[in-house]
Amino acid sequence: MKRILLLFLMLTTTACFAQETEKDQEHSEEVIHHDAGEEGQREEHHNFKHSIAFMLGHTHISEGRDAAGDTKWLAVPSFAIDYNYRFGEKWSVGLHNDIIIESFIVERHLSGGEEEILEREYPVASLVMIGHKFTQHLAGFAGAGAEFAKGENFFMYRFGIEAGWHLNDPSWELLVGINYDIRIDAYDIWNLNFGVAKQF
Template sequence: MTMIKRILLTSSFLLFITFVAKAQEEHHDEGHETTHKKHSIAIFLGHTHVSKGVRENDRKWLVLPSWGLDYNYHFNHKWALGLHNEMIVETFAVEDSGGETLERSRPFATTLVATYKLSEWLGAMFGGGGEFSKEENFGMFRMGLEAGIELPHNFELLFTTNYDVKIEAYDSWNLGMGIAKKF
């Protein structure tokens, strides 16, 4: 898949999320009182994209399956602080910022992330943490967007995209979909 096709596919996906969430916001029942839930736990299925992957001694764009498990504490309707965890379920090689090839065996990333709700359905995330693998560990920074569609019984359908900067290593971005339970 060429880079242009990936960009078009990602842009289309994000536009779809925007239209669905905006439609939900417009049809939200204004007279219905909801209680503010302080906690949420979410599970995600995603794909992590690495532009500097190495396969068969050739640099290639890698798309790797990943799982995520997030916990968030919501201070109010605008701010939340959470522990976001992600595991890439494959072993892969990547070219680091110095041109060296690094092996990564099912790396696990954990980050402390602050989320600010830009609207009722869209949040901006930023934070830091680390990526851990048996070969080597890296500090990292994360920024991203999360769109949520409310479902009955305090569930929420989530769409997320994150950009991760692994310090002195490599960068990746993730596109995921998940479900959260608020309590």
């Protein structure tokens, strides 16, 4: 009877040990598979070359004028569509386009120190931008282009910083950006943008 009990205990212990070993092996395989999946996602994300961003923003103009002609700080709505192509691990080139969806009056500063009042109707800006990624979530941009509107067009420079966070789908990114624009012989603005980017 003692031998049967001892044999029963040995078989039970062996069965339990085998079951635990099998569970550990399955868990290890799941971890390996999970890690491989994450690595695949990271690799897939790393291979994205193109991105299109849709941004909503507020453009701030310190040289604005009200209807009475008094100087006024203006905050007007805008939206942007930005395309970027990544040509290196940290570098990109893109075409950034935005429109201010409101007409406004601004004080124009000429190169000779003169000033004049200028009315802008729904100006559209288009710029070629070079981007550099400083960290995983932070990038800087600089470039040049032009602002187009009824009456007169202006050559311009832009400098910006953008922060981005990937969503559950690694091809989508949430973006927050701030830009400073210098319109030659005209006026300066800065704008704050929020939006999403699709990478492919």
